[in-house]
Amino acid sequence: MQKSHSLNQIQAIAFDLDGTLVDSAPGLALAVQLMLKELNLPTVTDEQVKNWVGNGVDVLVQRVFKQVNAPDELFTKARALFDKYYDQTIDEGTKLFPHVTETLRTLQENGYPLALVTNKPAQFLPSLLESLGIKSYFSLCLGGGDVIKLKPHPAPLYQVMATFGLYHDQLLFVGDSRNDISAAKNAHCPTVGLSYGYNYGESIASSEPDFLFDRFDEILSILPLPRAEPTK
Numbered sequence: 481m482q483k484s485h486s487l488n489q490i491q492a493i494a495f496d497l498d499g500t501l502v503d504s505a506p507g508l509a510l511a512v513q514l515m516l517k518e519l520n521l522p523t524v525t526d527e528q529v530k531n532w533v534g535n536g537v538d539v540l541v542q543r544v545f546k547q548v549n550a551p552d553e554l555f556t557k558a559r560a561l562f563d564k565y566y567d568q569t570i571d572e573g574t575k576l577f578p579h580v581t582e583t584l585r586t587l588q589e590n591g592y593p594l595a596l597v598t599n600k601p602a603q604f605l606p607s608l609l610e611s612l613g614i615k616s617y618f619s620l621c622l623g624g625g626d627v628i629k630l631k632p633h634p635a636p637l638y639q640v641m642a643t644f645g646l647y648h649d650q651l652l653f654v655g656d657s658r659n660d661i662s663a664a665k666n667a668h669c670p671t672v673g674l675s676y677g678y679n680y681g682e683s684i685a686s687s688e689p690d691f692l693f694d695r696f697d698e699i700l701s702i703l704p705l706p707r708a709e710p711t712k
């Protein structure tokens with residue numbers, strides 16, 4: 481699906497992390513399962529956790545609590561346990577989706593500053609990006625806690641625009657979930673939706689991104705290489 485949309489004006493690209501660059505669901509699921517075990521609560525499946533990812537860890541644990549009918553009083557303890565276990569499981573089964581590294585490299589070599597905008601808590605980003613070998617591609621990384629509101633609020637994208645000194649139509653946002661497409665639409669930025677990620681088990685097509693791709697490297701087909709000079 482491609483609308484007639486000239487991307488000659490794009491000066492920088494921002495990416496979602498979980499489900500877009502990184503298949504991180506297995507490590508998240510394992511941390512949730514260890515958290516539940518320590519609290520003597522019923523367990524949940526990897527597939528359930530995958531469909532609850534997208535609004536940050538607080539909401540993930542809330543969704544788990546609802547599923548297993550856990551008492552609210554346990555929430556603070558559970559949240560701390562999640563952090564403890566996710567520190568240990570973050571690399572478990574976690575891998576980059578196909579073509580991510582070479583595409584980021586091509587974009588960077590062609591003059592595009594790259595940013596990361598994730599609802600994942602910021603504390604987990606440095607070691608994860610380092611171990612995946614993609615940290616050096618991003619000149620700005622915004623995680624949960626770095627921004628006043630999480631996606632689908634446009635605040636994180638406004639922060640990228642302010643940092644890079646861009647107008648809304650100069651920033652392309654690439655993501656896998658309706659939160660990404662909504663955040664970018666709320667900020668009036670053009671969007672790419674990727675079909676292979678996590679979107680609550682639903683198709684990202686229903687969010688009507690400007691471009692919908694099945695492969696990460698298809699982003700290269702819609703951008704001038706090298707980056708075009710700004711006209712404003």
Ligand SMILES: O=C(O)COP(=O)(O)O
Pocket residue numbers: 496497498499533534535536537540597598599600601657
């Ligand atoms: O951790 C989450 O819930 C989602 O993270 P994302 O914004 O990188 O997809």
Ligand SMILES: [Mg+2]
Pocket residue numbers: 496497498499500534655656657677678
């Ligand atoms: Mg995502």
